[in-house]
Each structure stands twice: as C-alpha cells, then as structure tokens.
Amino acid sequence: MFQCVFSSVLQPLSTSCLFKHLFYHSATPASQKQPEPIYSKRTEIQRQTVQAHSVKLFIFSALQVARQLLLQQQQQQQQQQQQVSGLKSPKRNDKQPALQVPVSVAMMTPQVITPQQMQQILQQQVLSPQQLQVLLQQQQALMLQQQQLQEFYKKQQEQLQLQLLQQQHAGKQPKEQQQVATQQLAFQQQLLQMQQLQQQHLLSLQRQGLLTIQPGQPALPLQPLPQGMIPTELQQLWKEVTSAHTAEETTGNNHSSLDLTTTCVSSSAPSKTSLIMNPHASTNGQLSVHTPKRESMSHEEHPHSHPLYGHGVCKWPGCEAVCEDFPSFLKHLNSEHALDDRSTAQCRVQMQVVQQLELQLAKDKERLQAMMTHLHVKSTEPKAAPQPLNLVSSVTLSKSASEASPQSLPHTPTTPTAPLTPVTQGPSVITTTSMHTVGPIRRRYSDKYNVPISSADIAQNQEFYKNAEVRPPFTYASLIRQAILESPEKQLTLNEIYNWFTRMFAYFRRNAATWKNAVRHNLSLHKCFVRVENVKGAVWTVDEVEFQKRRPQKISGNPSLIKNMQSSHAYCTPLNAALQASMAENSIPLYTTASMGNPTLGNLASAIREELNGAMEHTNSNESDSSPGRSPMQAVHPVHVKEEPLDPEEAEGPLSLVTTANHSPDFDHDRDYEDEAVNEDIE
DNA sequence: TAACACATAAACAGCA
DNA sequence: CTGCTGTTTATGTGTT
Numbered sequence: 001m002f003q004c005v006f007s008s009v010l011q012p013l014s015t016s017c018l019f020k021h022l023f024y025h026s027a028t029p030a031s032q033k034q035p036e037p038i039y040s041k042r043t044e045i046q047r048q049t050v051q052a053h054s055v056k057l058f059i060f061s062a063l064q065v066a067r068q069l070l071l072q073q074q075q076q077q078q079q080q081q082q083q084v085s086g087l088k089s090p091k092r093n094d095k096q097p098a099l100q101v102p103v104s105v106a107m108m109t110p111q112v113i114t115p116q117q118m119q120q121i122l123q124q125q126v127l128s129p130q131q132l133q134v135l136l137q138q139q140q141a142l143m144l145q146q147q148q149l150q151e152f153y154k155k156q157q158e159q160l161q162l163q164l165l166q167q168q169h170a171g172k173q174p175k176e177q178q179q180v181a182t183q184q185l186a187f188q189q190q191l192l193q194m195q196q197l198q199q200q201h202l203l204s205l206q207r208q209g210l211l212t213i214q215p216g217q218p219a220l221p222l223q224p225l226p227q228g229m230i231p232t233e234l235q236q237l238w239k240e241v242t243s244a245h246t247a248e249e250t251t252g253n254n255h256s257s258l259d260l261t262t263t264c265v266s267s268s269a270p271s272k273t274s275l276i277m278n279p280h281a282s283t284n285g286q287l288s289v290h291t292p293k294r295e296s297m298s299h300e301e302h303p304h305s306h307p308l309y310g311h312g313v314c315k316w317p318g319c320e321a322v323c324e325d326f327p328s329f330l331k332h333l334n335s336e337h338a339l340d341d342r343s344t345a346q347c348r349v350q351m352q353v354v355q356q357l358e359l360q361l362a363k364d365k366e367r368l369q370a371m372m373t374h375l376h377v378k379s380t381e382p383k384a385a386p387q388p389l390n391l392v393s394s395v396t397l398s399k400s401a402s403e404a405s406p407q408s409l410p411h412t413p414t415t416p417t418a419p420l421t422p423v424t425q426g427p428s429v430i431t432t433t434s435m436h437t438v439g440p441i442r443r444r445y446s447d448k449y450n451v452p453i454s455s456a457d458i459a460q461n462q463e464f465y466k467n468a469e470v471r472p473p474f475t476y477a478s479l480i481r482q483a484i485l486e487s488p489e490k491q492l493t494l495n496e497i498y499n500w501f502t503r504m505f506a507y508f509r510r511n512a513a514t515w516k517n518a519v520r521h522n523l524s525l526h527k528c529f530v531r532v533e534n535v536k537g538a539v540w541t542v543d544e545v546e547f548q549k550r551r552p553q554k555i556s557g558n559p560s561l562i563k564n565m566q567s568s569h570a571y572c573t574p575l576n577a578a579l580q581a582s583m584a585e586n587s588i589p590l591y592t593t594a595s596m597g598n599p600t601l602g603n604l605a606s607a608i609r610e611e612l613n614g615a616m617e618h619t620n621s622n623e624s625d626s627s628p629g630r631s632p633m634q635a636v637h638p639v640h641v642k643e644e645p646l647d648p649e650e651a652e653g654p655l656s657l658v659t660t661a662n663h664s665p666d667f668d669h670d671r672d673y674e675d676e677a678v679n680e681d682i683e
Numbered sequence: 684t685a686a687c688a689c690a691t692a693a694a695c696a697g698c699a
Numbered sequence: 700c701t702g703c704t705g706t707t708t709a710t711g712t713g714t715t
Contacts, residue, residue, distance in 0.1 A: 475689065494704065518690065524706050531705080538704085550688085 308333065317346055317469060317506075356463065462504065469506045476515075476522040477547075479505075480529060484542045491532065491539040494520065526550070 308314060309329045314321040316337050323329035337343050465472050472479065483500035484492050492500065498516060501508040508515050523529045528546035532539050 477689085514691070517692075520705060521691080521707090522689090523704095 308337075317350060357468075360464075465505045465507070466503075467506055469510070471507045472505050476518050477526050477528070477550075480519060480522055480540075481542050481547060484529075484540060491541045493537060493539050494523070497523075497540065 306326070306329070308316050309323065309326065312322055312324060314323055314329060314332055314336075316333070319336065321332050321336065323332050464470070474482075479501065480497055483497050483504075484490055486500070487496070497519060498512075501515065501519065502512075523531070523540055526546070528543045528550065530541045530543050532541055
C-alpha cells in the first residue's frame with residue numbers, strides 16, 4: 001500500500017491505483033520549491049560517496065610510503081582509544097547532547113582489525129614483513145575511511161540539528177517525512193555500501209590468510225541505519241556535504257580504484273535502491289561501465305547529455321517544457337521539478353515503472369529462453385544489450401537495434417518526444433523510463449506481423465504504456481478501434497477517443513495537436529470508422545468488415561505460424577487464459593471489469609479472438625480462396641446491428657456490422673462513463 | 684520500381 | 700473570433 005502524498009490528498013493506495021491516482025495529480029502545481037532536482041541529488045549522493053572513497057584511498061597512498069612497522073603500535077593505540085570512546089567522535093558527543101538523533105554504533109563501527117586480532121596475527125608470526133606491511137596499509141586505509149565516515153556523519157548530525165530547529169520554527173507538516181523517504185533510503189543504502197565495501201575488504205583479507213576472525217566475533221555487523229532521521233534534513237545534509245567535498249573531488253579524482261557501483265549491484269541490496277542510486281545502471285542487471293562520478297562529471301562536462309534534457313526539451317516524465325539551452329533547462333529543472341510533493345511522487349512512479357519493467361523483463365527473458373529451448377533454437381540473446389520483450393520488439397530489433405540500443409543508457413543525446421522531432425520516430429520514441437522496450441518503435445511492424453499479438457501486447461503492457469512515455473507500437477487505427485471496442489456501447493465521441501488515448505498511453509499526454517490531428521485524420525480516412533450522428537452530436541463506431549478488409553496485407557508472412565494457430569481447435573479460451581495467466585504471472589495490475597467499469601480484459605480477449613479470426617480468415621482466403629467478406633465477428637463476437645440509417649455512403653448493405661447499439665436519447669452516458677472511469681482510476 | 688500502408692502536417696469548411 | 704470537429708490533400712518513410 002502506498003499513500004498519496006500530495007498536499008491535498010492523503011489517501012491509501014494500492015500499487016496499481018497509485019499510478020492512476022498520480023496521473024491525475026499531474027497538473028498539481030508544485031507546492032514548494034527547493035533548489036535541487038531529485039535525480040541530481042541522487043547522482044550527487046553517489047558521486048560524493050565514490051569521491052570520498054577515492055580521496056581516502058589517495059590519502060592512504062600518500063601516507064603508506066612513510067609508514068613502517070612502527071605504525072603497529074600507534075594503530076593499536078588508536079583503536080583502543082576508539083573502543084574506549086565507543087567509537088564515537090568526541091566532538092559529536094559534545095555537541096549533540098539532547099536532540100541528537102540516535103546513531104547506530106554498529107553502523108559506524110569500522111570493519112577493521114581489532115587489536116586482539118592484530119595481536120593474534122603478530123603472535124602467530126606467520127606473516128612476512130611484506131604481508132604485514134600490506135595488511136597495515138589496508139588497515140590504515142580502513143581507518144582513514146572510518147574517520148572520514150565519522151566526520152561525515154558528524155557533519156550530518158550537526159546539519160540535522162540545525163534543520164530540526166528550523167523545522168520546528170517553520171512548523172512543517174510531518175508528512176514531508178514520507179515524501180523524501182526515497183532519499184533517506186538512498187542515503188542509508190550508500191552508507192550500507194560503504195560498510196559492505198569494508199566488509200569485502202575484510203573478507204579479502206580472510207581469503208588471503210592475513211586475517212582470522214574468531215568464531216564468536218560478529219564478522220559482519222551490518223545493521224541498518226536508525227529510522228530516526230528526517231529525510232528533509234538529509235537532503236540538506238547531502239547538499240552541505242556535497243559542497244564540502246567539492247575540494248576533495250579535484251584532488252582525488254584520479255584514484256578511484258574502487259567502484260561503488262560494483263558494490264551497489266553485487267551486494268544483496270534491493271535492486272530498487274540500486275536503481276535509485278544509480279539510474280544509469282542497466283536495469284537488465286548489467287553493470288553500467290560508468291561510475292557515478294564519471295557520470296556526474298560527464299554531465300558537468302557535457303551538460304547536454306543530461307538524461308532529463310534533450311532536443312531542447314525537458315525530459316522529466318510528464319513535462320515537455322521547451323528549454324532553449326542547458327542553463328535554461330537547469331533553471332527550469334530547479335524551478336519546476338524541485339523537491340516537492342509532485343516531483344517525489346513522480347519519482348516514485350518512475351521507480352515503480354522501472355521495477356515493473358525489470359520484473360517483466362526477467363520473466364519474459366525466462367520465457368523466451370524456455371521457448372527457444374523448446375524450439376531448439378540456439379539462444380542468440382546477447383548479454384551485452386537488453387532484448388526487447390515482445391515479439392513485436394523482436395521484429396523491429398533487427399532494424400532498429402543499432403540505433404535504439406544506446407537508448408538503454410540515459411547518456412544518449414537522443415531523446416524522446418517523437419512528434420517534436422520531425423525526422424523519424426525511430427530512436428526518439430524511447431524514453432529514459434523505458435530502457436527495456438527498445439523494440440516497439442515502428443508501429444507498422446506490429447500491425448503487419450503481429451496484429452493478434454498486438455492486442456495482447458496492449459493488455460500485457462497496459463500499465464507500462466500508461467506510465468512510460470513510450471510510443472505504443474500500434475497504428476492509430478488499431479488504437480482507435482481498441483478504444484471504441486472497449487467502450488460499453490462500442491461507440492465513442494471524438495473527445496472520448498482522445499480521453500482514451502491520454503488515459504491509456506502516457507505517450508499521448510503530450511503533443512496533443514499532433515496525435516489528435518492524426519486521430520481525426522484516421523477516423524476520416526479509414527472506412528472502418530463510421531461516424532454516426534446522434535441527438536447530441538456524433539459518435540464513432542467501428543465497421544469490423546472494413547477493418548478486416550484492410551487486414552490481408554497485414555499478416556503476410558509465416559503461414560506456418562498461422563497454421564499452428566489454426567490447429568489449436570479452441571484457441572479463444574486458451575488464449576484468454578494464457579493472457580490472463582501472463583498478466584498474473586507478470587504481476588501487472590490490470591484493469592478489471594470491477595475497477596474500470598469497463599470490461600477491458602474481456603474486450604481485449606474478444607479483440608484478440610477477432611483479430612485471430614481475422615488473420616486466419618484472410619489466411620484461409622489466401623490459401624483456399626474462401627469468401628473474404630465474412631466477418632469472423634459474426635461467429636465469435638456477435639454484435640447488435642443497428643438498423644438506423646447510417647451515412648449512406650458508408651453503410652455497406654446488410655452485412656454492415658456497425659455497432660450502434662443503445663442509442664438512448666440520454667447520451668450523456670458516455671460522458672458519464674468517462675467520468676466514472678476517471679473516478680475509478682483514482683480509486 | 685511500383686503499390687501500399689502509415690504517420691505527419693496542413694489547409695479548409697462547418698458549426699457552436 | 701475562437702475552438703472543435705471533420706475532410707481532404709500533400710509529403711515522407713518503410714515494406715512488400
């Protein structure tokens with residue numbers, strides 16, 4: 001369960017409802033402005049962590065030259081002192097007596113060799129002087145790390161104190177604590193990663209035989225951060241620390257021998273957090289070759305490669321503000337996408353989208369593997385580039401992989417918003433939120449090769465297309481038909497079709513003029529769309545006969561596949577079941593009849609049946625020259641034939657299957673339906 | 684290369 | 700006049 005954190009709403013939400021709910025907040029103005037965008041802050045967090053790490057190693061490298069065995073005693077003394085003082089900075093104890101946020105001592109405990117262990121090692125006399133030196137050097141590095149951590153944490157404590165006081169005066173609402181829980185998690189994760197890094201070092205020492213840990217000694221006291229920290233303060237802390245570490249960056253940036261990204265991904269940390277921390281890591285589970293530091297530096301050196309900026313347009317989800325240059329984009333980013341309720345919620349939505357995509361990708365990969373195994377096809381799935389999920393994507397991959405695969409990295413300068421880019425719809429349709437879907441670029445492919453699958457694809461990726469600004473790989477005609485068929489009365493006004501587009505596809509929430517024009521154009525152009533005059537206006541219906549007529553060219557290849565489909569004697573029910581199973585398996589929350597007031601699944605299933613029938617019908621006609629005009633809907637999906645005279649030019653005799661049922665005088669029902677759907681969405 | 688399907692842009696008309 | 704709706708034409712791209 002989630003809770004909507006918008007200022008006007010505090011509403012418990014399920015995961016699926018959250019998407020819908022948040023969408024209707026998209027117009028909510030930013031309630032408060034803070035200077036730093038979330039993504040930048042995350043990047044800063046990563047960068048600072050790595051930088052701190054690098055600096056520590058650099059300092060250590062400089063120091064180690066002068067260190068000799070004499071350091072043993074000093075180090076032991078140092079450790080003993082720390083143990084006595086509870087490993088807390090004395091200054092912090094002095095400064096934070098009352099309001100100090102509890103800090104886990106264990107978290108601050110370095111994974112260093114205890115004096116007992118050191119003594120043990122020395123007593124064992126099993127180490128050569130060189131080994132001892134190495135050990136001591138490593139130990140020293142850890143000590144430095146630890147000191148850095150302590151200082152860092154102390155600084156945070158101080159800042160936190162200040163922020164607490166400020167907040168008490170400002171009287172901020174407590175729900176803000178939830179709004180930036182993501183940042184808190186990220187911060188905790190970074191600290192945990194630091195710990196794990198130390199842990200890895202310790203383990204490596206163990207592997208080298210340089211260190212033996214006593215059985216009773218907890219080797220890996222990994223403990224989470226206390227939950228007492230207030231995220232808003234952490235934001236400020238990070239900012240402070242960021243500025244404080246800027247000097248270090250200039251000195252230590254050449255010594256980043258340790259990459260926290262590795263720790264980030266290889267650790268058992270939840271991938272969710274990993275994604276938060278490293279948006280550039282491939283969601284495919286592959287490691288990004290870019291360290292966070294390089295990433296942020298690249299942003300500084302090549303500002304136009306900002307993942308949220310491209311083609312002069314802000315790429316923030318749901319935003320398409322035109323920014324002429326990068327500074328204006330930064331200004332826009334800071335002003336419009338500051339750390340406020342909306343941005344945080346959008347960020348969460350994005351996280352959910354990515355999570356869902358990952359889940360789906362994993363499952364579909366598994367499925368693909370099983371299919372390939374079953375079909376005895378050698379798996380050509382490369383491990384370097386994520387493959388598209390569906391067959392539609394696979395079809396397009398051969399053509400578009402070279403240009404689209406870089407889209408899996410947000411670094412690419414090419415950016416979404418195809419309609420804004422007049423050149424092609426090729427790589428531009430992929431957004432940073434849709435790294436997996438490299439494929440569905442050319443809608444016509446899907447329409448031509450996989451019409452039966454496309455509807456299932458719509459259903460299967462419904463949530464995806466609703467939230468990710470990816471161009472759906474379906475033609476306008478298919479989408480319009482889908483919209484009309486999903487309506488309870490199989491008829492929609494133009495405006496309702498518009499609403500369906502925007503509701504079902506995030507992609508169509510921008511560049512309205514373009515796609516609306518295309519919708520109108522398609523409605524007028526294709527005979528399969530029939531305009532029906534009504535008392536209160538005109539509605540559009542689908543003439544299935546005409547729609548099927550334009551099908552023969554669509555499924556042109558792979559007759560064996562179609563034959564296989566035909567051979568399935570009762571394909572409808574299994575398909576429907578498979579569809580539902582697939583949805584359930586992928587844990588994709590779907591509209592249900594109950595939640596939508598709109599039997600989407602049923603309509604989709606019937607649409608699939610229809611399209612399958614249509615495909616096979618035309619295959620039959622191709623093969624056996626059977627009558628092409630007969631609509632499969634007559635057998636599978638009977639509809640009510642309205643006798644009311646239609647447009648005489650469009651009506652095609654008694655076979656016209658225009659679904660104009662229930663033309664009640666009170667035609668406001670359709671508008672009500674829209675509103676109902678919206679309400680259902682919110683709930 | 685031609686035919687076709689499709690997307691996109693745009694002009695235009697009718698109407699509220 | 701403006702905006703919406705609907706029609707039509709032109710153009711470019713990709714596929715067969």
